[in-house]
Amino acid sequence: MNIHSLFCVSAFFVTLQMRFFFSLAGPLLVSKSNATNVLVLPLKTQEIQSPPSKLPFTHNVTLTVSLAVGTPPQNVTMVLDTGSELSWLQCNTTQRDRPVFDPTRSLSYTPIACSSPTCTTQTQDFSIPASCDSKNLCHAILSYADASSSEGNLAMDNFTFSGSHFPGTIFGCMDSGFSSNSDEDSKTTGLMGMNRGSLSFVSQMGFKKFSYCISGSDFSGILLFGDSNFTWLLPLNYTPLIQISTPLPYFDRVAYTVQLEGIKVSQKLLQLPKSIFEPDHTGAGQTMVDSGTQFTFLLGPAYTALRNEFINQTASVLRVLEDPNFVFQGAFDLCFLIPINSSGLPELPPVSLVFRGAEITVSGERLLYRVPDEIRGNDSVHCFTFGNSDLLAIEAYIIGHHHQQNIWMEFDLEKSRIGVAKVRCDLAGQRFGIYH
Numbered sequence: 001m002n003i004h005s006l007f008c009v010s011a012f013f014v015t016l017q018m019r020f021f022f023s024l025a026g027p028l029l030v031s032k033s034n035a036t037n038v039l040v041l042p043l044k045t046q047e048i049q050s051p052p053s054k055l056p057f058t059h060n061v062t063l064t065v066s067l068a069v070g071t072p073p074q075n076v077t078m079v080l081d082t083g084s085e086l087s088w089l090q091c092n093t094t095q096r097d098r099p100v101f102d103p104t105r106s107l108s109y110t111p112i113a114c115s116s117p118t119c120t121t122q123t124q125d126f127s128i129p130a131s132c133d134s135k136n137l138c139h140a141i142l143s144y145a146d147a148s149s150s151e152g153n154l155a156m157d158n159f160t161f162s163g164s165h166f167p168g169t170i171f172g173c174m175d176s177g178f179s180s181n182s183d184e185d186s187k188t189t190g191l192m193g194m195n196r197g198s199l200s201f202v203s204q205m206g207f208k209k210f211s212y213c214i215s216g217s218d219f220s221g222i223l224l225f226g227d228s229n230f231t232w233l234l235p236l237n238y239t240p241l242i243q244i245s246t247p248l249p250y251f252d253r254v255a256y257t258v259q260l261e262g263i264k265v266s267q268k269l270l271q272l273p274k275s276i277f278e279p280d281h282t283g284a285g286q287t288m289v290d291s292g293t294q295f296t297f298l299l300g301p302a303y304t305a306l307r308n309e310f311i312n313q314t315a316s317v318l319r320v321l322e323d324p325n326f327v328f329q330g331a332f333d334l335c336f337l338i339p340i341n342s343s344g345l346p347e348l349p350p351v352s353l354v355f356r357g358a359e360i361t362v363s364g365e366r367l368l369y370r371v372p373d374e375i376r377g378n379d380s381v382h383c384f385t386f387g388n389s390d391l392l393a394i395e396a397y398i399i400g401h402h403h404q405q406n407i408w409m410e411f412d413l414e415k416s417r418i419g420v421a422k423v424r425c426d427l428a429g430q431r432f433g434i435y436h
């Protein structure tokens with residue numbers, strides 16, 4: 001998926017030992033000083049102006065990280081996307097008003113030939129196979145679920161995280177396309193693909209784990225490559241990643257697929273057969289953890305059951321917007337009217353997504369999203385942050401980053417599992433010396 005996360009600025013390579021030393025002066029210690037190198041990047045969520053159209057998957061928040069590419073280094077800002085593979089940068093220098101990477105100014109830039117094994121075998125998980133252009137260079141077309149796409153050449157260059165170099169990192173140097181959101185394009189240089197495919201950024205860097213933590217309060221957070229078994233964090237609850245042996249048309253084999261087992265509203269478990277959370281014979285129905293999608297999408301039967309139960313449990317405190325013509329972002333058809341002058345939301349029943357071995361609970365203001373500029377009389381419109389996949393013809397459950405706030409999200413590639421733990425991400429960031 002096209003993830004919308006923006007991380008801010010510089011990455012830096014630290015050892016925990018070093019951080020421990022630096023932290024001694026402050027009250028917040030990185031209590032485990034004995035780890036291998038980890039790479040820590042400040043993570044920032046950035047507001048994006050939503051385009052006026054009601055395109056599916058529009059979003060106004062992205063997670064980005066900033067780093068340097070090329071020799072001499074050029075600063076780039078990339079959207080973090082656990083839902084896609086190939087990282088890419090906008091390389092078309094004739095584009096105005098948008099940050100670009102200029103390959104002609106980098107001595108270490110190397111385009112990849114279409115005869116190279118990188119082009120012929122490593123691009124096999126792309127939805128559109130790579131091809132040869134007129135110069136016999138490897139040409140890639142990337143398309144995303146939000147209908148955006150980009151197109152350009154596969155290339156290698158030196159990626160730098162404040163002093164540590166990753167020469168020969170493969171990425172797409174894109175000439176055309178870009179996203180469906182021009183404001184996002186104007187703020188970011190490209191996208192960092194983080195799925196399980198062999199060309200994803202994390203696979204190329206060779207880290208066996210990465211984690212991120214998105215603050216719910218101040219648009220900050222961290223992205224960390226390496227081990228995250230800090231004593232202040234433990235224990236994480238783990239849910240296994242689901243793998244399938246045979247390729248199926250609707251199953252993304254390089255996504256972070258987990259097993260959803262149920263949904264609770266307050267403590268009430270929705271009466272749903274477990275089979276509706278399992279991929280069918282076509283592969284439709286997988287559950288993906290995606291940092292590139294803002295909200296969460298559920299397949300029709302699960303969505304409808306959740307919708308009904310949420311309406312039922314909030315009947316005394318919320319007024320449903322009865323307007324069949326209003327569907328926010330094409331997928332969110334449960335919205336409520338809340339007086340503009342009210343000081344906050346009423347108390348709402350938490351919604352829990354129950355996975356095999358772990359649970360994510362969404363509560364309070366994260367359950368409702370105030371639709372910008374949508375006023376009805378003296379009321380503002382707030383939509384339920386779970387959408388209906390069926391309305392967008394998406395054959396999957398997608399857990400978006402809005403529901404991953406204040407959760408330590410560990411992606412353990414080696415043990416093929418995702419770990420979650422409830423934390424204050426602003427405080428977690430401070431342990432690594434990241435302040436916003």
Ligand SMILES: *[C@@H]1O[C@H](CO)[C@@H](O)[C@H](O)[C@H]1NC(C)=O
Pocket residue numbers: 034
């Ligand atoms: C590092 O951690 C391991 C396992 O927790 C422990 O056995 C080892 O003694 C530690 N080493 C140091 C230098 O603290």
Ligand SMILES: *[C@@H]1O[C@H](CO)[C@@H](O)[C@H](O)[C@H]1NC(C)=O
Pocket residue numbers: 047048049050060061370372
């Ligand atoms: C983005 O979403 C936040 C809520 O998460 C909202 O407060 C803000 O007004 C939105 N901004 C735009 C530009 O839509």
Ligand SMILES: *[C@@H]1O[C@H](CO)[C@@H](O)[C@H](O)[C@H]1NC(C)=O
Pocket residue numbers: 070071072073108158160165167
């Ligand atoms: C990578 O970039 C850094 C900074 O520009 C430079 O010092 C280093 O020599 C480069 N490495 C390679 C292999 O080009």
Ligand SMILES: *[C@@H]1O[C@H](CO)[C@@H](O)[C@H](O)[C@H]1NC(C)=O
Pocket residue numbers: 009010075
């Ligand atoms: C690139 O980023 C670094 C670190 O944030 C900053 O010091 C430097 O001035 C930036 N360079 C350019 C050309 O913007």
Ligand SMILES: *[C@@H]1O[C@H](CO)[C@@H](O)[C@H](O)[C@H]1NC(C)=O
Pocket residue numbers: 092094095175176
């Ligand atoms: C670069 O962008 C310009 C302006 O959008 C466009 O006209 C041109 O075709 C693009 N170049 C390539 C090689 O696609």
Ligand SMILES: *[C@@H]1O[C@H](CO)[C@@H](O)[C@H](O)[C@H]1NC(C)=O
Pocket residue numbers: 227229
């Ligand atoms: C943390 O992970 C490292 C590397 O996997 C391992 O050596 C160490 O024992 C772990 N420490 C704890 C406390 O689990």
Ligand SMILES: *[C@@H]1O[C@H](CO)[C@@H](O)[C@H](O)[C@H]1NC(C)=O
Pocket residue numbers: 311312313315
């Ligand atoms: C909520 O559901 C319960 C049990 O299913 C039902 O008895 C009750 O009437 C419902 N309340 C509302 C407000 O729909």
Ligand SMILES: *[C@@H]1O[C@H](CO)[C@@H](O)[C@H](O)[C@H]1NC(C)=O
Pocket residue numbers: 339341342343378
């Ligand atoms: C909001 O305005 C309504 C009238 O429109 C009034 O009845 C209500 O008391 C006000 N609530 C608050 C919290 O000010």
Ligand SMILES: *[C@@H]1O[C@H](CO)[C@@H](O)[C@H](O)[C@H]1NC(C)=O
Pocket residue numbers: 377378
């Ligand atoms: C909005 O509130 C004002 C003042 O409380 C009231 O006079 C007006 O009738 C309200 N409008 C609607 C559409 O409810």
